[in-house]
Amino acid sequence: LSPPALPLARRPPQPAPSILMAKPRNAPKRRAAKAASASPGGFKRAASPVPGLSSAQYEQALAHHGAPCGPSPRPARHAADRARPRPTAAAVASSPSDGTAWLQWGALCVKGKEYAEAERIFRKGAELLPADQMLSAAALTLGGDSAAYFHAAPEARAAGGARRAPPPPPSLADEAFTSYAAPDEQMATWDQADRAAAWERRLASLSPRGVVHQSKAPLLEPEDCAWVVREVEAHAEKVGWTKTRHVQAPTTDIPVSQVPALRGWFDEQLRDTLFPMLAARYPEAIASPAELRVMDAFVVRYDAREQASLPMHIDENTFSFTIALNDQSEYEGGGTMFAQIRPVGAGQEPFGPAVLNADAGGVVTFPGKLLHGGNTVTKGRRYIIPLFIYLDANASGKKPGYLLRSVGFEEASSNAALSRYAAGLA
Ligand SMILES: O=C(O)CCC(=O)C(=O)O
Numbered sequence: 001l002s003p004p005a006l007p008l009a010r011r012p013p014q015p016a017p018s019i020l021m022a023k024p025r026n027a028p029k030r031r032a033a034k035a036a037s038a039s040p041g042g043f044k045r046a047a048s049p050v051p052g053l054s055s056a057q058y059e060q061a062l063a064h065h066g067a068p069c070g071p072s073p074r075p076a077r078h079a080a081d082r083a084r085p086r087p088t089a090a091a092v093a094s095s096p097s098d099g100t101a102w103l104q105w106g107a108l109c110v111k112g113k114e115y116a117e118a119e120r121i122f123r124k125g126a127e128l129l130p131a132d133q134m135l136s137a138a139a140l141t142l143g144g145d146s147a148a149y150f151h152a153a154p155e156a157r158a159a160g161g162a163r164r165a166p167p168p169p170p171s172l173a174d175e176a177f178t179s180y181a182a183p184d185e186q187m188a189t190w191d192q193a194d195r196a197a198a199w200e201r202r203l204a205s206l207s208p209r210g211v212v213h214q215s216k217a218p219l220l221e222p223e224d225c226a227w228v229v230r231e232v233e234a235h236a237e238k239v240g241w242t243k244t245r246h247v248q249a250p251t252t253d254i255p256v257s258q259v260p261a262l263r264g265w266f267d268e269q270l271r272d273t274l275f276p277m278l279a280a281r282y283p284e285a286i287a288s289p290a291e292l293r294v295m296d297a298f299v300v301r302y303d304a305r306e307q308a309s310l311p312m313h314i315d316e317n318t319f320s321f322t323i324a325l326n327d328q329s330e331y332e333g334g335g336t337m338f339a340q341i342r343p344v345g346a347g348q349e350p351f352g353p354a355v356l357n358a359d360a361g362g363v364v365t366f367p368g369k370l371l372h373g374g375n376t377v378t379k380g381r382r383y384i385i386p387l388f389i390y391l392d393a394n395a396s397g398k399k400p401g402y403l404l405r406s407v408g409f410e411e412a413s414s415n416a417a418l419s420r421y422a423a424g425l426a
């Protein structure tokens with residue numbers, strides 16, 4: 001008997017220690033690499049540690065505190081106490097210019113599944129200490145590309161607790177989707193930052209209504225989608241398509257955040273359609289669209305004569321979208337292939353492979369941990385936007401930013417320092 005083969009994941013081959021790694025400053029100066037590295041896509045694109053520390057050294061630096069994240073309830077009183085490693089929150093409170101203290105605090109939060117707090121801690125540290133590359137790298141890596149895209153203010157969710165979103169408009173209601181169930185085991189996989197925690201807790205109640213949802217009609221305007229393809233092709237003329245942003249299952253792609261003309265449009269789609277749609281499809285897992293963050297969004301081109309398919313893999317994030325940008329009449333083959341799904345309500349029908357596809361503006365959503373791939377395009381070109389989403393939910397359920405506030409800090413007010421850091425990587 002041999003152990004089952006692990007699915008490919010769209011992430012670096014390193015397990016946990018790579019959690020806070022980012023592309024090194026001396027990244028290759030190829031044009032494609034430049035375009036890619038200016039918009040960090042999170043875990044799946046980091047291939048080597050930031051300069052100055054090996055990953056082992058870094059892990060060690062993060063690991064030597066045993067305290068749970070959060071402020072120390074008891075200040076040190078004796079000389080002997082002071083000599084011991086200080087709980088990380090207290091260390092940050094007393095030495096806010098100590099970058100290592102910020103890093104340790106954030107890393108402990110990641111380990112405690114408080115990744116929303118960790119993201120805020122890294123961002124705040126990076127804002128206060130812009131010269132600290134490790135902090136900027138951690139903030140970028142944990143947040144993925146979320147700073148580049150629309151997200152609702154955390155207060156929108158915090159006010160009044162976990163309130164349910166209002167009922168969705170008809171185009172986002174259950175009847176507007178064809179839904180599929182999948183085996184629970186396939187989705188109960190942890191990602192590197194344990195971002196699946198919130199999802200896993202609610203998995204059992206989600207299964208009966210299906211976990212893969214395909215829109216029956218376009219959710220985005222097909223004319224807009226045609227315009228997106230033209231803009232991206234024009235942009236690609238200048239900078240080239242990237243093929244190295246994802247380590248184990250790379251696509252031929254360009255990040256949406258790298259095409260200035262698309263950014264306003266895409267944020268509108270997130271705010272008005274895609275976030276509300278996702279929240280409506282997974283109400284047991286998503287209390288409000290304000291919990292949703294973009295880890296990565298990129299236009300992919302499959303071409304029968306170039307990259308025509310994507311191997312079966314899992315995505316590192318919690319929820320994934322495939323948004324079709326052109327009609328199926330423009331190519332043959334293609335579609336998102338799932339290893340094991342079945343239509344909801346099909347009773348005893350066994351789980352099996354299926355390819356789901358849509359015309360321009362149609363979407364398919366699914367949990368990132370569900371095994372899937374890009375079916376081969378045998379003629380023509382298929383354009384899609386894969387959109388990777390994670391939940392900005394706290395394991396504690398406390399008001400977002402509570403850890404920072406507990407030591408007297410407000411959340412980072414601007415991402416300017418991070419943006420400068422990201423630009424400097426290129
Ligand atoms: O081609 C597809 O529909 C799937 C794309 C995908 O899985 C990805 O980019 O991660």
Ligand SMILES: [Fe+2]
Binds near residue numbers: 010313372386
């Ligand atoms: Fe994928």
